[in-house]
Amino acid sequence: MTEIFELTGRFDRRIALSSEGLLREFNDAGVLTAADVHVARRLGVLGGEGDERVLLAVALATRAVRLGSVCVDLAGVRDIAPEAETPENDLPWPDPAGWAEAVAASPLVEAGVLRWEFDLLYLDRYRQQEVQVAQDLRDRAAEPPPPVDDAVLEAGVLQVFPDDGYAEQRAASLRAARQWTTVLTGGPGTGKTTAVAGLLALLAEQAEHAGARPLRIALTAPTGKAAARLQGAVADASTRLPQAYRDRLGELPAATLHRLLGVRPDNATRFRHDRSNHLPHDVIVVDETSMVSLTMMARLLEAVRPDTRLVLVGDPDQLASVEAGAVLSDLVAGLGAAPRATNPPAGQDRSPVAALRTAHRYGQEIGALADALRGGDADAVLAALRSGGDAVQFLEVSDAAEAAEALRPHLLRPALELRDLARRGDSRGALELLDRHRLLCAHRAGPFGVRTWNRRVEQWITEETGDPLWEPMYPGRPLLVTANDYGLGLYNGDTGVVVRPSGSPRSGPTDGAALPGGTVAVLAGATGTVELATSRLADVDTMHAMTIHKSQGSQADVVTVLLPDADSRLLTRELFYTAVTRAQSTVRVVGSEDVVRAAVERRVQRASGLRHRLAGPPAAER
Ligand SMILES: Nc1ncnc2c1ncn2[C@@H]1O[C@H](COP(=O)(O)OP(=O)(O)OP(=O)(O)O)[C@@H](O)[C@H]1O
Helix, strand or coil, X not given: CCCCCCCCCCCCCCCCCCCCHHHHHHHHCCCCCHHHHHHHHHHHHHHCCCCHHHHHHHHHHHHHHHCCCCEECCCCHHHHCHHHCXXXXXXXXXXXXXXXXXXXXXXXXXXXXXXXXXXXXXXXXXXXXXXXXXXXXXXXXXXXXXXXCHHHHHHHHHHHCCCHHHHHHHHHHHHHHCCCEEEEEECCCCCHHHHHHHHHHHHHHHHHHCCCCCCCEEEEECCHHHXXXXXXXXXXXXXXXXXXXXHHHCCCCEEEHHHHHCEECCEEEEECCECCXXXXXXXXXXXXXXXXXXXXXXXXXXXXXXXXXXEEEECCCCCCCCCCXXXXXXXXXXXXXXXXXXXXXXXXXXXXXXXXXCCCCCCHHHHHHHHHHHHCCHHHHHHHHCCCCCCEEEEECCCHHHHHHHHHHHHHHHHHHHHHHHHCCCHHHHHHHHCCEEEEECECCCCCEHHHHHHHHHHHHHHHXXXXXXXXXXXXXXXXECCCECCCCECCCCEEEEECCCCCCCCCCCCCCCCCCCCEEEEEECCEEEEEEHHHCCCEEECCCEEHHHHCCCCEEEEEEECCCCCCXXXXXXXXXXXXXXXXXXXXXXXXXXXXXXXXXXXXXXXCCHHHHHHCCCCCCC
């Protein structure tokens, strides 16, 4: 979603035709949508607020939530819309000091509809959620620490992580064992899952030693794909544990956060588990926490028992959630700065943040690129891209046409292989191939967008095979699920492919002629492979290309990152970092030096007060 839109004419549906004054000017400039304007005007009428500067602030607060912030910083808000400011279109921004005063004194603030705090303007709901998250975390930190047998723990950690190369993970799991809440951070391949598996094994040992019943452990993540990955990665890491520890853990299934909390058909934002019906688990591990929105974190924290160990795992440098909030980076910044006991007992620094810094999975090259991106050093990023190795490739192109020429062989080959496997009815092979390559785009539409590139790959298939791909569900069509379907067991972000059922009379390699009908969709769901008649799938897209936002929480062997124009508002360091770190063995970046520099320079800006709340004294009210 770009932040500024261009109106197509006087009757564009995004114009609030009956509005006037400041609201209308900002609407016409593409800063506010009609919905933002309507919310502001409605609240103005209900709350008796007529000052158009205040109504503009309300509309900007509504806009902020739409774009991922939980509040709006009026002093800096002008910077969010620089391209709306042209000589012909000089926007009448109110003077910041008078504006803040007018907002702070508004009857809407008095009535509690709006909240003004830390010089930030909130719609009440989001401020409440921030206060709740901060208070719940504070309450958990104030509990006496969990009982632990130190001798068993210290001996156990040397068995679970016998090699000194695991020193960071030892320290992280000791810390997490001794506190109720841990934020475990690290870039890709820094051994977070390995640390989690070791920690769970140590906690299971503690329970056994104390003569307690076996631990109830929940593994969870925001998306089905991420949950499936977590389950597989923990199972894999467990195989490297000593046998006795492995036996104590057994098989650990993972579920999405929605599923863990219990979806309620009557309410989209409340769950079966809440403050009056806590989750039963002793340990809850949340992976990919960077993708968790403020609202979801609030729901999770209220559903967690005070004596449940909560481990929030993630990479704070990645893109934040699609919905409002940047909870993980706020937790790291806020809890890192929070006041704590000045003299904690030796080895018991109570900071909830445990950071893993050494990358183990990547070869040097992708690691160096990711580090340079994290550090915001454009020259180092370019040097890493041009280092000439196999793992990092830089296809330097200056426009979409050049990109198409450079990418044709790289994209057509896997698409044809997938088609071949699908026509032979080899669903397993097709699903495996799907995870070997991803084309990632910043945008959905436009010359660098997913739709264009999906069509382009299909055209290339047609040119190459003579098959016009008339059937929408053609064999070899890669699929991306775009909405949760609890009945079918499919979740937003699940991937799959259309195949000929094996044994079908039409399966088998053919000469390229179109084969009508008879296809099924095979999808890698959170709980295993799901095979369905294609007619049962409602919310799916083609996935020859995928947006970087959608790729969060998943990885592929080889990732091609198609950078958009340098002036794209979506192009940020976080977006680029997220895309690059989806690759397990090779990343291919397509764009120009200017685009790379623009990406490194631009940061995602999400206004939030959570880090101030976590770092400061307790809030006066809930
Ligand atoms: N201390 C270590 N020494 C050597 N290899 C390690 C170490 N820790 C983890 N590994 C290996 O590095 C790889 C990545 O580890 P792991 O999956 O735990 O990382 P991660 O941070 O969870 O990765 P991601 O978030 O990218 O999935 C695995 O193959 C694992 O066996």
